[in-house]
Amino acid sequence: MLKTRVISAIVGLPLIIGVLLFGGNLLYLFVFLLSVTGLYEYYKAFSNTDYKPISWVGYLITIIYYILIYFNLINHINFSILIFIALLLVFLDTIKREYNIINAAITTLGIIYVPLLFSSIIFIYNDVNGKILVWLPFLTAWFSDTGAYFIGSYFGKKKLCPLLSPKKTVEGALGGIAISALLSALVGAVFNNMDYEMSIIHFVIIGLICGLTSIIGDLFASSIKRFSHLKDYSNLIPGHGGILDRFDSILFTAPTVYTYVIIIKNFL
Template identity: 40%
Template structure:
């Protein structure tokens, strides 16, 4: 526990500074985190398949450099996905003696599960009002963890999904959602009083993010547990002492960030980026 707390105290200020800065520093940081997370994923599911990994890293690098254009360009993302998939299929066929279809699918999924979903942190930050709203990603994810932990300890009686996470309870899950939603509503009320959000019901936006983001944060946590159980590992990595790897620390953020981004797209009547 001591190591876990020390790591958090060191990393939290770095994270805050990078997110506050936005722009290129945040983009590069997200790309590095994404690459490290992809490596952790591939080490779990397709260890030793360097050719497959290289292809996936190259496509991730391309997406990272041009993510704004890929996401917002007409059909660019569809083209990117199609080319990525075709290249992986070609590799799987040509190098069938070194790989298989399952590993090919892991290459495709690894990019989208890790790099693509994490990239939404940067996309949110560069979105209109993103410098105020991006903090919802972290408050929702970590608020969910905190609420679920304390409510689970105090009131937890019914196991949620014991085969994946023996300690998680239904009461804890509900407590996590309630805590995250309350924090989001408080944050929305505060920033709505200090800043102008033209044409945006920021309290509604924050409330929706807190509720749905918290639900997805817990799905992300459980999904990571299911993957680790399947791979027969305790943690995806050892990069962060006391926390594990990138995927162990950001498993809930991975799904919370897209939730906020697409809620913003729906509620903010301004073209992103």
């Protein structure tokens, strides 16, 4: 298993690094594929339950959403209309006997949880200094997770959330958050020497918040798997599971970075 995980990482990491370096249409395509695949895994997870997400609505809205993003047509008005259309479609389908309001809720949550949160990566990249900031969701999530694992393995005593993730500890979580903040500070220090406009203290704050939201993202994905009686969402990435297994933390760190940057730009 460890050998398989290492091989997958050796293949996968250069791919992600290359996508982030080249950006542009390649990054857009990458995020779109993550969204569609992740949404498929999310809906498929509920096939182990008594609920039936209206998956075609989710895929349709996702495709329209990314078309609007690609042509720079997405704004709060268009997005509100899109969500309204999604709600109309899922509620119309609840008229059928095999669907109910819970199916509609699961379907709508999937649209928000996967394609919407993943799209934050594109919004970060397209914003001012986005080519720098787009690395933070990935680096903070990866290093927070790795730091939490090792610190928890050696020093962990108090369980963080045993019902969802028995191996996670409070000590590991705190260590992961600290490492996320340290890494983010180092990134800020490097780019501040290149006349980057954001103070290093903001990088530290982003790192702290991302360390926390990374844990929340992991636990959220675990809660769905536990509810659906799954170990992994899929076997797409050998040794790592599916897209939602590998990118569950990034789903939460990406909107964290984007939201913080928007707040700084507009209010500070």
